[in-house]
Amino acid sequence: MNERTFPTLANFLETWFCSAYDFDELGDVLARMRRLRAWENLAELRHEANALGDTPLATFNGFSHQHGGRGFTPARFAEFKRRLRAIEIEED
Numbered sequence: 001m002n003e004r005t006f007p008t009l010a011n012f013l014e015t016w017f018c019s020a021y022d023f024d025e026l027g028d029v030l031a032r033m034r035r036l037r038a039w040e041n042l043a044e045l046r047h048e049a050n051a052l053g054d055t056p057l058a059t060f061n062g063f064s065h066q067h068g069g070r071g072f073t074p075a076r077f078a079e080f081k082r083r084l085r086a087i088e089i090e091e092d
Contacts, residue, residue, distance in 0.1 A: 001055060001063045008044035013068035016041075023076055026083055034090070042087050049084030 003010040017029050033042055052060070057077050064070050072080060 001059050003067070006048050006051070006063070008041060009048045010063070010067040012041075012045055013064055013070065017068070017070075019069040023070075023080075026080065030083065030087065037090075039089050043089050045084055046087040046089070049081055049087075052081055 016033060017026060021029060030042075057072065057074055060077060061071050064072060
């Protein structure tokens with residue numbers, strides 16, 4: 001797992017959902033992206049979340065620490081994937 005295979009997820013963890021945000025703010029961050037009409041980013045984020053498949057938590061946490069410094073518990077990792085995979089895209 002690296003930035004070349006998951007560039008949008010890396011960017012999301014570094015900028016949109018950096019460690020300055022509490023995990024409980026994930027929904028607010030995704031809502032802000034929708035308000036800003038960041039549809040391409042959201043579509044790619046959903047695609048990359050689906051591509052995570054059964055990525056082990058330790059592997060994902062290593063990636064996350066490189067791109068924003070946040071560590072995930074098993075429950076939060078499952079919730080993170082669920083929310084990103086459920087992103088709905090609107091067409092302009």
